[in-house]
Amino acid sequence: MSRFISLLLLLLLKFFFSTHIHLVHGLTSPSDVSALKAFKASIKTSSIPQWSCLASWDFTTDPCAFPRRTHFTCGLSCSPDSTRITQITLDPAGYSGTLSPFISKLTQLTVLDLADNSFYGPIPSSISSLSNLQTLTLRSNQFSGSIPPSVTQLKSLEAFDLSHNSLTGFLPSSINSLSNLRRLDLSFNKLTGSIPKLPSNLLELAMKGNSLSGSLTKSSFDGLTGLEVVELSENSITGTLEAWFFLLPSLQQVDLANNSLTRVEIWSPGRSSSSDLVAVDLGFNRIEGYVPVNFVGYPLLSSLSLRYNRLRGKIPLEYSQKKSLRRLYLDGNFLIGQPPPAFFSGQSGVSGSLGDNCLQSCPTASQLCLPSQKPNSICKQAYGGKPKS
Template sequence: MAKLSLLLLLELLIFFTPSLSCPEYQKQALLNFKASLINSTTTTSTEGQRVLLFESWNSSSDCCNWERVNCSSSLGSRTVIALYLNDLVDQLPREHTVLTSNILTPLFHIRSLTHLNVSKNKIQGELPSDGFANLTELISLDLGSNDFFGFIPSQLFQLRYLQYLDMSSNNFHDIPKEIGNMTELRHLQFLDLSKNHLEGMFPQWLAEMEVGFIILSGNKLTGSLPPSLFNSTYLNILSLSQNKFYGQLPSNIGNATYLMSLMLNDNNFSGKIPESISNLRTLTLLDLSKNKFSGNSLPDFSSNIWPQIIDLSSNEFSGEISTNFSILTRVLSLGKNKFSGIMSTNLNNMRQLECLDIHDNKITGEFPDFICQISTLRILNLRNNSFQGSIHDCISNLTSLQILDLSNNRLVGKIPAKFGNFTGMIKTSNESVGDVIGFMTTSFSFQGKINDLILNWKKSTQGLSWKNLNIYSLLDLSMNQLSGEIPTTLDSLKALKTFNVSHNNLYGRIPASLGDLLNLESLDLSHNNLSGSIPQELAKLQQLSILDVSNNKLAGRIPGGSQMDTMNDPNFYANNSGLCGMQIRVPCPEDFSPTKPPKVESKERWFSWEGVGIGYAVSFIITVGILYLAKYFVPAKPPNYHRQRRRRRI
């Protein structure tokens, strides 16, 4: 009986095996797609890569077992429901791969698809609208990071089960207006049309839908935002940055009570920030930078325990920074506004603050010593304000500091020797603030990018990515009235990349210990009263690409070496008392060939005149001899010559 049951079970398995495989027409459609992809590569050198990429795709096996293919798990039959065909081009040399939108045609025969991902393939051409109309079961469609152009087909917005639609980083120009009359998209939760060329107003139909993630950044959209957009309790992410939106924000913005990320940067919004924004209790990322917002007060964020990043930089805010912020704020950027007065001690409450950036404002008063209590600070940027007084020694409590920019203020006194205690500049942390912040719901995830840090890096204004914060370390005290000598204790800051103390009143010698900062890339000591020579130890700095010691009182030879020889701009050594070296094409005194002592020179001169005298005497004697022989020089006989001779005879 047991053998009979086993035999019956075996027959049933054999009988049902064909039905557990994917349908033949779906297999053939996928094989046609494979053939089209392979034919799109124009060289034979990548044959091995192409075969390996679709090694499991062959006519003798079940397509449900192929890589990048998922099938339904139904016992009655199995059909293809998901294709993950993203990043195919990255595995082939792009210069030999040209994919057009026609390559998608075979896939439109698989009507059971619920998930289709063909992102990051650089597919060119217009979207085949009729083809997507066949995929009526689609729940998720990812077409991002390709080269599609033209209009977005209205057929896409008729897919009634569609929840996730990503068409970012393409070249689409317009959204069909007739979508406003359609109700099929009632399940849409994620819409990403960023980094295209979309024009026109914010779609009214989109404002009235219950969409959780709306990402339209990097387009050419204009106009004001419809108030109905913020009546949605489902709205979690709204990213409209880098467009041309203008006008004031709707006063009911606080009605979107579950909004986690609001990114409106790089637009032309103006007016005050609505007070109702304080009602967004789940707000984690707020970026309103690079607009024209104004007002002498800011909303009170202290009751919101979620905000991690608040960026209000590059606007027209004025008055004192007197608002309260969440105690959990990690990044607070208020730079490039018109804030004035003294800094509020309320900032002291933010005990998790990692970045405080208030550069380019009109803040006055003494250097704020309460900052010394925010021990988590890694970035402190007070550049271009009017801070006075000396730098307190307590700043050495900020051991995590990696970037300290106090340039262009009115600070006086000495550079604290305790700067050498900045652990963050001795060895940078492996932890990064990160240039993105993640948001996740039960169905979707999103990463919001944080604006780059804007700093004076290597004598130019540059944006530095937060992602690589662990490799940055900067100390900029330039454009102040600091005096005294450069502390030798700074030699402990081994991770320092940029050190700038230019345009101060520093004096004394350049510490030879700066040669121990082996990671230093830029050293600016210009416009001070430094004297002595440039230490030979600086030749050890193999990463150094900028050395500016101009406008000091330095003398002597500029150190040479493989790296020092490359820094040969004479302007970086100008206006000193006596520098020399190959970098400025001025020879040093010791470079001349050695000369003989004065005594030897006198003797040489005597021998030369002695030779003249001897030559003259010899010439005279020879001349006389010649004349004598020629009888031109015979002595005349006296008149009584003969008489005298006769007398001698007598």
């Protein structure tokens, strides 16, 4: 019996050591290990805190080995068989350095997230070799130069975030070839030129805080039946915002504030069509004409800003009758007449501002009437004489 127990213990020890050796040494692809080494080597040693993920990247052990008690404790993930690197998600530790072109050797990478650090220099064109990449997040770094056209070869890409960098130049004209792209955020860079044709499956588009110019054309947004969010504020977009734009079938939120739009065309979606439009911000443009009454036809519209434009005429009575409307900003225009009394009955529930216009009898006790109306002399000048009520 004792011999049997000894034999059993021997087998258990053999199994333990063989398993332990397998787990410690791992099977990570040598090309992936080399790429990781090059990636870490391109980062300044002085910018790697002792407590950070990268500090635990000690290549005396295998990157995919388990358990990760002291080495490679965070920052990367491996395939189920521990042979390939599938994700790099760095902590926001202030890492400073360039993005190694050898990153392209990690061909099974699905996520590359270096957000909130201090990487600088160009985005290497070799990144196009990451054919399985689904998420590319380089947000809040110091990358410069243009967006390499080769990124449009990342056909599996679903989320693309290069916001808060110093990128320049035009958007790649072939960006519409990213047929799986759902979210695109290029906000707060130094991008120029017009908006090219966009990927047809896009849900969210954010490119605010750049120097984009030209008008918004229907060809750029053609086929975007799922587009929900458009954030293009703080650019130099000009011309007329045509009626087709607000009729995009899934549109919910629009921010085009702080541009140079001069006219807006609004068609009501009609009874046969539905609209999910909830919030629109067209403030701080150069929009002329009357307050568009057809916005009332959007059943879910809750927030509308047309502040600080060049609008004239009266506030449509229909605005005070729209039950879904909760925030209305019309301040900083040249609106005349008396505002709809329902705004001040205590039943409309609308907040916002009608101030800094040429309105008559706007109750000074109401928050809606702040700031105070323009001086009569400015209103007379705007209307070539005394504005009619």
